[in-house]
Amino acid sequence: MNKITIVVVGKIKEKFWQTAIEEYAKRLKPYAVLNFVEIKAESFSNQNKKQAQIIENQSLIKVLEKYNNQNIYLLAEAGQEFDSLKFAKFIENKSELVLVIGGALGWAEEIKQKYPQSISLSQLTMPHEMARVVLLEQIYRAVSISKGKEYHY
Numbered sequence: 001m002n003k004i005t006i007v008v009v010g011k012i013k014e015k016f017w018q019t020a021i022e023e024y025a026k027r028l029k030p031y032a033v034l035n036f037v038e039i040k041a042e043s044f045s046n047q048n049k050k051q052a053q054i055i056e057n058q059s060l061i062k063v064l065e066k067y068n069n070q071n072i073y074l075l076a077e078a079g080q081e082f083d084s085l086k087f088a089k090f091i092e093n094k095s096e097l098v099l100v101i102g103g104a105l106g107w108a109e110e111i112k113q114k115y116p117q118s119i120s121l122s123q124l125t126m127p128h129e130m131a132r133v134v135l136l137e138q139i140y141r142a143v144s145i146s147k148g149k150e151y152h153y
Contacts (some may be wrong), residue, residue, distance in 0.1 A: 001031065001032060001033060002031070002032040002033070002091060002094065002095060002096075002097065002123075002143070003032070003033045003035070003095065003096045003097070004032050004033070004034055004035070004059030004091075004096075004097045004098075004099065004139060005034075005035040005036075005037060005067070005096075005097070005098045005099070005102045006035070006037070006098075006099050006100075006101065006132065006135065006136075007036075007037045007039065007053065007060065007063055007098060007099070007101070008036070008037070008038055008082050008100075008101040008128055008132060009036060009038075009039045009040075009041050009056050009060065009101065009102055009104075009128065010038070010039075010040075010041035010057075010103055010104075010128050011041070012032075012129055012132070013023070014129065015128065017129040017130070017132070017133060020122075020136075021121055021132055021133060021136060022116075023142050024133070024136035024137055024139075024140050025136065027139065027140050028139060028140050028143065031059060031096070031143040031147065032139065032143060037063055038060045039060055039103075040056075040059065041056065042055050042056050042103070043078065044104075044105065049105055052105060052107065053103075053105035053108050054103075054108055054110075054153075055142045056103045056105065056112075057102075057107065057108040057110060057111040060100065060102075060111060061110075061111060061114060063113065064098065064100070067098045069098050069115065071094065071096050072098045072100065072117065072149050073097070073098070073099055073100065073113070073115075073117045073118055073119045074100045074102065074107060074112070074115055074117070074118040075099060075100060075102070075118065075119055075120070075121060075131060075135065076106075076107060076112075076118040076119075077122070077123050077124070077125060078101075078118065078119055078120065078121060078123075079118030079119045079120035080117075080119050080120060081118045081119065081120045082119070083143065084138070084141050084145065086147065087138060087142045088141070088142040088143070088145035088146050089143040090142070091143065091146070092133060092141065092142070092146045099135060100115070101121070101128050101131050101132060101135070102128070103128065104128070109149075115119050117119050121135060124136075131140070
């Protein structure tokens with residue numbers, strides 16, 4: 001059974017995102033141990049964007065230091081892209097996996113250098129709440145493929 005930790009900057013604000021996240025977490029329960037870690041999103045203005053980004057990224061680094069670097073993947077538009085079948089193989093080959101969704105300000109250079117492995121859900125930018133739902137759906141699709149379930153056609 002896979003152990004998957006999803007580390008995110010920011011909280012879920014809308015009930016409909018929370019409902020979708022709970023649904024996919026429920027579907028994944030027989031196949032993976034999910035752990036969610038939320039990091040506080042920093043308030044920012046045009047004058048302090050860089051400072052807020054650095055604070056968020058330093059908070060992330062403190063959390064990520066508990067995990068094996070080989071298993072940590074930042075989610076980023078420029079990350080490694082997969083189709084569903086390749087993502088299923090990727091997930092299947094990882095007993096532990098840490099997937100990190102950044103905040104509105106993205107990744108500071110320090111964190112990209114410290115954790116160079118990245119995965120792309122899309123080249124498009126999306127809100128972190130939507131990224132969580134898309135990520136969970138893709139994880140569910142991947143384990144369904146690996147288990148031979150009729151979900152992916």
